Amino acid sequence: MTTRIVELRRGILKKNDELAAGLRQSYTAAGVLVLNLVSSPGAGKTAFLEWTLRELKARGSRVAALVGDLETDNDARRLAASGAPVRQINTHGICHLDAEMIGKHLDGWEGVALSGLDYLFIENVGNLVCPSSYDLGEKIRVALLSVTEGEDKPLKYPTMFNSADAAVITKMDIAGPCDFNLDLALRNINEIRPGIRIFETSAKTGAGMEEWLGYLAGQRAGRG
């Protein structure tokens, strides 16, 4: 037996990382701020995004959204009510979005060009595990956590919260009935991702949303 070791030192997700790097370049060239929204299913990504799209649009920003789900275009239809262009990506069983899917759906998107946008939101498949491995070229990864999920979610899913650039606590309007301990949740997020910017929001009452819009504007202007 003549054995030999072949050194490789190659990223398993190299193909995705290369595609994501290409996307990132095109986002920067077009001057569009791209955000990747991740959470468990039912955390309120769509309601949060509905509010965000509607308000940004009302204030004169050019916005669009790509939304990933295993099946159905329910979320795209909900988001489209904001008047913003929305495109559904059905992964048909795949538990995350990847850079190739984003590239494909941007290419054939009728009437939407990156250069004509201020913000592009990508609503990932509801899953707190797999999407953390797949770079979509986004500038900001936002991890959402709803008050119904429990304060220890960041400790249970540290890889997702650790890879996020901002965290959003949703459904704050029902924090009381859920016995949600906000201090504990904030502390847990901070243990996993020290110094991360955290927003306490309710898409229903609008609480905390002005602060979120201010953050978006700052990020687009290259601050913070």
Next chain:
Amino acid sequence: MHELSLVSSIVETVTETLAGLPEPSRGARVLEVRLRVGALASVVPDSLTFCYDIATEGTPLEGSRLVVNVLPVVVHCERCAEDATLDGVQSFRCPRCGELCGEIRQGRELEIESFEIDEDKVEETA
């Protein structure tokens, strides 16, 4: 669970690399594939090995062993001005001084380190 797609990517990369090697390595049989997987990579080593046998069937990797080397998280502590290895991923505090550390130096790796081949077992093609 995206381990099957990760394993498929491993098989693809190793097969392509093998085909690009000079003789007699080209077409050799793969004995072992070694991975470096960070504790923050969202990957379950057991799931990788579970998928591996299925994904390698009918490829030059069939029958080979997958070795997953899990790397702990290493953070940089500003207060100590030193790197520190963490015991787990439940808290990103410096084990020396207790300071929260945001700078990750190791733990997100997800890569094929190397693979071992047996050059004597070149499959003859007619």
